[in-house]
Amino acid sequence: MTRIAFYVGSSQHLQARLLLACKLVEKALAQGLQVYIHTDQFSTSTRLDELLWTYSDLSFIPHALAPSTERGLKVLIGHDSEPPEPCELLINLSNETPSFFERFERMAEVLDQEETILVAGRKRYQTYRNHGYTLDYHQL
Numbered sequence: 001m002t003r004i005a006f007y008v009g010s011s012q013h014l015q016a017r018l019l020l021a022c023k024l025v026e027k028a029l030a031q032g033l034q035v036y037i038h039t040d041q042f043s044t045s046t047r048l049d050e051l052l053w054t055y056s057d058l059s060f061i062p063h064a065l066a067p068s069t070e071r072g073l074k075v076l077i078g079h080d081s082e083p084p085e086p087c088e089l090l091i092n093l094s095n096e097t098p099s100f101f102e103r104f105e106r107m108a109e110v111l112d113q114e115e116t117i118l119v120a121g122r123k124r125y126q127t128y129r130n131h132g133y134t135l136d137y138h139q140l
Helices: 014-030 042-054 115-130
Strands: 003-008 035-038 075-078 089-092 106-111 134-139
Touching: 003 115, 014 035, 014 042, 014 089, 014 106, 042 075, 106 115, 115 134
Parallel strands: 003 106, 003 134, 035 075, 035 089, 089 106
Antiparallel strands: none
16 A cells, blocks of 8 residues: 655745655655656646756756656656556655556655645545555655
């Protein structure tokens, strides 16, 4: 069963959520995990794509937008396609539950203080809890 962690930032800005996702990706790569980042739309996917190249002078995160034919990538970003196998960590930046989340060992739900993001996140939290998923919560 998928382990789900909620990460709630103190900002109301998408950029802060994307930076938090970058930090989670960096941490996951240090653990050798395959990562799929699910966004709400193409513009968010491309914004995150650019940010992963530039957010830290000390890190290098090879990644691509899904679907990708590149082999050996540990990080994919997508908004309208399902990730390939293997599936270890899903980072959800959308406001909905990805239909494929149960294929993953772990999922990180990244939220901020924007009202629509919080309300949708609370609903997903309740749904996951009601279905018996192991939940962690991190207020940042």
